[in-house]
Amino acid sequence: MIDEQAMTLATQTTIEPVELKADGPDRLLIVWSDGRRSVFTWGFLREHCPCAMCRTEAEKPKPLLMVLKPQEAQPPRPLSMEPVGRYAYHITWNDGHTSGIYSFERLLALAQQQDTQKRL
Amino acid sequence: MSTNQPGPSASFGTPPPPKLLSGVKNIIAVASGKGGVGKSTVAVNLAMVLAETGASVGLLDTDIYGPSLPLMMGICERPTGDPRTGLLTPLEKHGLKLMSMGFISDEKTAVIWRGPMVHKMITTFMGQVDWGTLDYLVMDLPPGTGDAQLTITQTAPLTGAVIVTTPQDVSLIDARKGLLMFQQVNVPVLGIVENMSYFVCDECNKRHEIFRHGGGRRASEELGIPFLGEVPLDPRVTLGGDQGAPVVTFAPDSPASQALRDVARNLIVQLEATAAQRIPLPTLNLTGIGK
Numbered sequence: 485m486i487d488e489q490a491m492t493l494a495t496q497t498t499i500e501p502v503e504l505k506a507d508g509p510d511r512l513l514i515v516w517s518d519g520r521r522s523v524f525t526w527g528f529l530r531e532h533c534p535c536a537m538c539r540t541e542a543e544k545p546k547p548l549l550m551v552l553k554p555q556e557a558q559p560p561r562p563l564s565m566e567p568v569g570r571y572a573y574h575i576t577w578n579d580g581h582t583s584g585i586y587s588f589e590r591l592l593a594l595a596q597q598q599d600t601q602k603r604l
Numbered sequence: 605m606s607t608n609q610p611g612p613s614a615s616f617g618t619p620p621p622p623k624l625l626s627g628v629k630n631i632i633a634v635a636s637g638k639g640g641v642g643k644s645t646v647a648v649n650l651a652m653v654l655a656e657t658g659a660s661v662g663l664l665d666t667d668i669y670g671p672s673l674p675l676m677m678g679i680c681e682r683p684t685g686d687p688r689t690g691l692l693t694p695l696e697k698h699g700l701k702l703m704s705m706g707f708i709s710d711e712k713t714a715v716i717w718r719g720p721m722v723h724k725m726i727t728t729f730m731g732q733v734d735w736g737t738l739d740y741l742v743m744d745l746p747p748g749t750g751d752a753q754l755t756i757t758q759t760a761p762l763t764g765a766v767i768v769t770t771p772q773d774v775s776l777i778d779a780r781k782g783l784l785m786f787q788q789v790n791v792p793v794l795g796i797v798e799n800m801s802y803f804v805c806d807e808c809n810k811r812h813e814i815f816r817h818g819g820g821r822r823a824s825e826e827l828g829i830p831f832l833g834e835v836p837l838d839p840r841v842t843l844g845g846d847q848g849a850p851v852v853t854f855a856p857d858s859p860a861s862q863a864l865r866d867v868a869r870n871l872i873v874q875l876e877a878t879a880a881q882r883i884p885l886p887t888l889n890l891t892g893i894g895k
Contacts, residue, residue: 498790504888512888565888569757571790585758588790 500588501573504565512565514591522595530560530577532594533584624730624759627737628662630875632794633756633765635786637778639747642799643768644672645841645851646864647744650766652852653868655699659739662694662701664729666756667746668722669715671706678848683707683733691734698853703733719751726755747778749785757789764794764878766832766871771798771819779820783827794832794874796824797867801834804859830874833867836860 503515507523514522533539561578568574572587586594625631634647648663655661665673674680683692683703694701705725709715717725735741743760746752756762765786769779779796786793798820803812814837824831836859844854852861 500790501886502883504886506888506890562888562890564890567885567887569759569789569791570762570885571757571788 499592500570501591509561510559512562514595516592520592522591524591524595524598526560526562528598529562529575529586529594530579530581532597533581534586534590535581535584538581538584624727625735625741625761628735628741629738630740630763630879631743631760632740632871632875633743633745633760633762633786633791634768635745635753635765635782636747636768636775637749637780637782638769638775639670641747641768641770641775641779642835642841643747644676644744645845646766646768646797646799646835646867647742648673648676648845648850649852649861649864650868650871651700651740651742652698652850653865654740654742654872656852657872660701660737661699662703662735662738662741664733664741664743665702665704665706666726666729666743666752668705668717668725668752669746671704671709673702673704673744674706674711676845676848676850677702679707681707686734689734691732692728693734697848698850701735701738703729722751723755726752727759730760749781753782753785757786757791762791763875763882764792766794767796767829768799769796769820769823770800771813771816773819775815776819776823779823780827783829792878793829794871794878795830796820797832798834800837801863803837830870832870832874833863835863835867 499520500517501514502517503513505513505515507513510525510527512524512526512529514524516522558578563576563578565573565575568585572585573591574582574585576582632650634643634650636643644665644667651661651663663673665671677697677700679695679697679702681695683695685692692703694703695707696702705715743756743762745756765782767779767783767786769775783793783796798818800815801813801820802817803814804810805812817834820834821831823829838851838855838858838860840855840858841851841860844851847854851858852864855861
């Protein structure tokens with residue numbers, strides 16, 4: 485679940501990324517305008533793609549035996565990360581997926597969620 | 605979505621948004637929640653006043669269903685394309701570069717389109733029109749918070765937005781919604797303009813507050829947004845608009861023109877303050893990482 489409080493906080497204070505950096509091959513570092521630093525694995529971000537298709541897919545029961553196309557069997561890698569307006573990022577993935585828009589507030593909330601999952 | 609699942613979305617992708625309007629220094633969205641508050645009148649006249657300062661100014665009418673620019677600027681030509689660049693050449697009048705759906709569609713034909721077509725046309729206006737280098741591009745938005753607004757806030761590097769309202773509550777309620785939309789997508793709201801603020805009778809010189817008065821200023825104070833000014837009702841605004849001559853040229857000394865000049869001056873101050881605070885968002889090109 486996305487932390488509603490974090491989403492509200494980001495909206496009210498207009499926290500923006502001031503630096504994006506690849507942290508090795510698997511991770512993304514975002515430095516925010518309030519000094520916060522968020523580190524994500526690319527896999528986590530791909531898994532939490534906010535687009536309608538991915539959200540619908542995530543709700544479906546998982547098949548017992550999955551047959552993957554070669555490009556789908558690769559670990560998720562981004563090709564680029566570009567701003568969308570002044571409120572979000574758009575990531576082009578190596579599996580051809582491009583339609584997710586990651587708002588700043590969602591990224592902040594996902595960072596919290598990832599940290600919580602790590603602690604559990 | 606699980607990263608191990610077959611990706612239905614892999615074939616659903618859209619290309620990354622192109623960099624639009626890179627030659628424009630300031631992009632100003634003129635918006636309102638409600639229709640009929642005089643948003644296009646304010647947009648046209650603000651563009652005119654900005655051009656009077658010697659700046660190069662464009663005006664883009666993004667109201668696909670109800671374009672008003674052809675009438676307000678007195679234009680019935682169609683834009684032509686440049687075969688070398690493949691770009692549409694904006695029409696020019698009163699020193700402004702202009703583009704509108706009304707230049708392309710017939711005046712008597714209704715545009716009956718779903719959202720994706722509106723999105724496509726607006727991105728065409730932003731990306732395939734030869735705007736060149738501009739100091740200001742004023743974008744006149746349709747009313748509401750729908751497809752057009754979403755396309756613009758996602759694809760245009762907006763410097764900020766101006767919210768136009770009339771004084772009465774029914775307009776202010778919708779103006780607040782428009783304002784919240786811009787805040788939600790991190791576009792600075794440069795200020796609120798109260799249009800149709802009052803009327804001064806020619807004969808008795810008495811001031812009448814036909815739609816009440818002061819709602820715009822109160823909303824700006826409540827929401828912590830600058831108040832850019834109030835523009836009075838003036839028949840010359842309509843008269844000029846219907847003849848293709850915006851009031852700042854049709855009746856330059858009228859109270860409405862003076863008020864619009866004050867609004868433009870306040871807007872420039874806000875634009876400068878906003879520009880000073882803004883740094884471009886970082887991007888990340890990862891082609892090749894992890895291969």
